[in-house]
Amino acid sequence: MRLTLHIWRQKNGGDAGGFVSYPRQDVSPDMSFLEMLDVLNEELTEAGDEPVAFDHDCREGICGACGVMINGVAHGPEPGTATCQLHMRKFKDGDEIRVEPFRSRAFPILKDLVVDRSPLDEIIQAGGFISVNTGSAPEANLMPVPRRDAERAMDAAECIGCGACVAQCPNGAGQLFTAAKISHLAELPQGQPERASRASAMVEVMESYFGSCSNFAECEAVCPKGISIDFIAQMNREYLRSRFK
Amino acid sequence: MSSILSLYRSAIGKKAVMAVSGFLLVGFVLGHMAGNFKIFLGEEKFNHYAEWLREIGSPALPHGGALWIARIVLLGAVLLHIHSAWSLTRASRKARPERYRRKLSARQATYASRTMRWGGVIIVLFVFFHLAHFTWGWSWAHPDFDPGNAYRNVVEGFRVPWVVAFYIVAQLALGLHLYHGFWSALQSLGWDHRAIDSWRRPAAATIAVALTLGNTALAISVLTGWVG
């Protein structure tokens, strides 16, 4: 395949940055998007140029490290797919592809396509945990969980924390991520003791960094795990309840 | 009370206030339309209805008392609705100071959801005109206004084609606003989707279509001379 890449290059946070075009020949349709960038980087390195910096780790769609804007869509055109799992066969010969970093005030650009997503970690630190006494593990079946709740908790727990929801949101809101994390624990018996304080603490940190939700549902459309905005309704409920306790 | 005030400091709280005030206003516009349908019953019935609105609660309330209570509540709801929208919009603008160079391509956001803010502005302008037209009777808006005859005011007001055209545009904006707004308000209040999923889209669509068609039909009936 022949493609033209326009990749956002930016030396560091202070640099203005801009698109640089890279015409590509012989791109294999079987490559993943990141492998395609690997090949480009090899050539850049051989030519003595700076390779394109991008985040990645597992490359199997489960860690949430990867993620760029591809033609104005977080993780690119294929729904339910992280950038590392996106294959070049999803593009057409001759396509022009614009690659840009996730943009949000909360995600400063470190270099090229790499952004600092640590506010998501801060949200987790505020309440995305349960407190248990360490020691011998309790008998697994002592705490029955209704199947429906377990399923719903698992649906929320699928979130890999990539930040695509923030990147795609016209408001730059962090609702889907935070909602998934709050709902995941709110559905399980282990999450009950801290249920109200968790919701209010996590929402507070979220709102200090991100925009507010207009229920556009753009986040749901680009989420590589297909997390539903129903969880945002649940977060609203958990939060409103916590304020009246 | 203090928990309500602290709630309003948070964005989710503002959305809840926006939702509740929105429901109140939806209730009002539905009632407003239903009452106005009395125009089809003729001059006497319509003017009688207009007079009745001033007498609700009498003799406990003074003449026009209930109407003023309703006006104050509605004004409060409108102000809260606009203030919350305004401050959330500002917060969201700040959340992405560096815009995307390649514009975000919308994936599934509806046209209605993407026009909430400007649609809201159209509705505010319309409400102002509507009050000047039929409540205050300002002469530039309604040259033949007669404070004692609501029926004649409506009939003469809707004989002017550009006025009716503006009303229709505003009703379309209102319909779009409610199509997203009603659905979205349930989401903002955190209603359990399992309980409402089957009806919230259809309900939003029904309210939006009923209001737009109902109000438009009224104005067109007068314009075409079918009423009056």
Ligand code: FES
């Ligand atoms: S690299 Fe782990 S999800 Fe893409």
